[in-house]
Amino acid sequence: xxxxxxxxxxxxEFKKTIVNLYHVGNSFKDLSSEYGxxxxxxxxxxxAFTPVSSEEGPLTLKELAEIQKENLQLKQELDILKKNYxxxxxxxxxxxxxxxxxxxxxxxxxxxxxxxxxxxxSSYYHSFKKTVSNREQENQKLTxxxxxxxxKSKARYGAPKIHQTLVNNGCSxxxxxxxxxxxxxxxxxxxxxxxxxxxxxxxxxxxxxxLKRDFSTKTINEKWVADITYIPTxxxxxxxxxxxxxxHSKKIIGYSFSRSMTSELVIExxxxxxxxxxxxxGLLLHTDLGSQYTSxxxxxxxxxxxxxxxxxxxxxxxxxxxxxxxxAILKKEEVYHTQYTDYPSAKLAIFQFxxxxxxxxxxxxxxxxxxxxxxxxxIKKQLKT
Numbered sequence: 033x034x035x036x037x038x039x040x041x042x043x044x045e046f047k048k049t050i051v052n053l054y055h056v057g058n059s060f061k062d063l064s065s066e067y068g069x070x071x072x073x074x075x076x077x078x079x080a081f082t083p084v085s086s087e088e089g090p091l092t093l094k095e096l097a098e099i100q101k102e103n104l105q106l107k108q109e110l111d112i113l114k115k116n117y118x119x120x121x122x123x124x125x126x127x128x129x130x131x132x133x134x135x136x137x138x139x140x141x142x143x144x145x146x147x148x149x150x151x152x153x154s155s156y157y158h159s160f161k162k163t164v165s166n167r168e169q170e171n172q173k174l175t176x177x178x179x180x181x182x183x184k185s186k187a188r189y190g191a192p193k194i195h196q197t198l199v200n201n202g203c204s205x206x207x208x209x210x211x212x213x214x215x216x217x218x219x220x221x222x223x224x225x226x227x228x229x230x231x232x233x234x235x236x237x238x239x240x241x242x243l244k245r246d247f248s249t250k251t252i253n254e255k256w257v258a259d260i261t262y263i264p265t266x267x268x269x270x271x272x273x274x275x276x277x278x279x280h281s282k283k284i285i286g287y288s289f290s291r292s293m294t295s296e297l298v299i300e301x302x303x304x305x306x307x308x309x310x311x312x313x314g315l316l317l318h319t320d321l322g323s324q325y326t327s328x329x330x331x332x333x334x335x336x337x338x339x340x341x342x343x344x345x346x347x348x349x350x351x352x353x354x355x356x357x358x359x360a361i362l363k364k365e366e367v368y369h370t371q372y373t374d375y376p377s378a379k380l381a382i383f384q385f386x387x388x389x390x391x392x393x394x395x396x397x398x399x400x401x402x403x404x405x406x407x408x409x410x411i412k413k414q415l416k417t
Contacts, residue, residue: 042069044081050074051081126151130159174198174205175213182219188365188394190221196401222369239326242342243318247354249280252411253311256285257318258301258325259355260293261362263382265372273362273382274301274324276317277355278309281411282396283404284358284386285309289379295327302330306337318342320352361390 053063054074064071133145133156146153181197182189189197195210214220249255258276265271272293276286286305290297302317317339319325325343334341344351366385372378395401 047077048081051078054078055082126155126159130156171213174203174209175217177201177203178210178213178219179217185394186365186389187220187222188389192397193395193401196395196397200401222365239321239341239343241345241351242316242340243351245351245353247279252278252280252283252408253309253315255279255316255318256305257352257355258298259320259352259359260298260322260324261359263289263367263372263378265374265378267374271375271378272297273359274298275355275358275386276301276305277358278404278408279354281404281407282354282358282399283391283408287382287386289382291375293324295324295329298322298324299330299333302333302337311337311339313338315339316342318344318352320344320349321346358390362386 050063050067050069061071063069064074069077129149129151132149133142136145142156143153146156177198178194181194185193191207191211191214194214195205195207198205198210243255243257247255256276256278258274260272260274263271263273268291272290274288274290274297275284277283278285285308286301286303288297288300288304290300298319315337317334319341321343324330331341349356362382362385366381370381372381390404392403392405395403399407
């Protein structure tokens with residue numbers, strides 16, 4: 033007797049499985065008896081779920097019917113879209129239509145979308161061949177020149193100095209434009225905040241401050257300032273740089289580099305400055321109250337050179353701000369970005385920075401964007417005439 037499942041609902045997976053069993057050799061009768069499905073129902077399943085060949089590959093009659101139904105629905109929706117699209121076509125820009133095609137070209141062919149949207153394919157493809165404006169071409173050239181100047185300065189120049197260099201080279205542009213181009217290209221100056229040591233609490237007898245923060249000058253070799261700074265190395269620890277700067281040209285006219293901070297260090301820096309510049313009598317030399325500068329040995333050389341010695345007030349770095357500024361530049365533009373292996377490597381780097389960069393190539397805003405060496409050369413030329 034045939035078993036029936038009154039009111040039983042079968043899902044498609046169940047139906048397909050039964051049909052597959054039929055196709056591998058089981059009879060209608062056996063399958064109907066075993067699974068409680070009437071032969072008429074079973075025959076309908078076989079007809080619906082037996083694959084037939086089509087352009088889309090093997091599909092069942094049911095799948096074909098569903099596809100045809102979906103296609104009919106899409107056709108109706110497309111017809112409706114075409115009828116209503118004409119009313120809004122004028123409100124859509126070419127860029128918006130191209131963006132739509134670009135977004136959905138992975139799902140639909142470009143040709144079909146162009147047909148539906150009523151735009152030529154050539155217009156869509158031509159949109160990718162946009163010409164660069166003259167302004168943008170100029171910005172690209174300026175950015176390359178900014179990068180060249182930045183690299184030449186070893187990334188030490190910021191926007192103001194790069195802007196001035198461009199102006200000196202004949203470019204007419206604003207500082208803000210340089211800043212915008214540098215920001216867009218990710219170009220920035222390598223600067224780090226200067227370390228300031230805590231002042232000593234030791235009592236010191238205060239000698240005269242002849243400079244009194246009057247940094248104004250009329251010519252070179254009128255006022256010099258001197259100071260010492262620390263340079264770290266990996267193998268030999270701290271090394272020391274004594275520098276002498278001319279307040280008029282901002283040039284480092286003498287310096288000395290040593291493993292130890294002694295009176296001889298500052299004496300050698302002063303000796304080098306005096307030998308190179310050959311100043312007239314009455315030169316003013318300003319230093320801090322460090323033991324090297326207050327030593328009898330250094331004082332003796334100052335008297336021999338007939339130089340007037342001025343001293344900063346205790347705990348007042350602003351009294352010697354100009355040489356402090358140079359050492360800050362040295363640290364921010366060179367020392368903080370390099371790890372010196374030993375004394376010789378540090379000495380060579382300091383030489384290259386002072387002689388190869390700072391004195392002869394680094395422009396200074398306080399000098400009208402000229403180099404210290406250029407200022408000195410102008411003064412010496414004037415003195416000869």
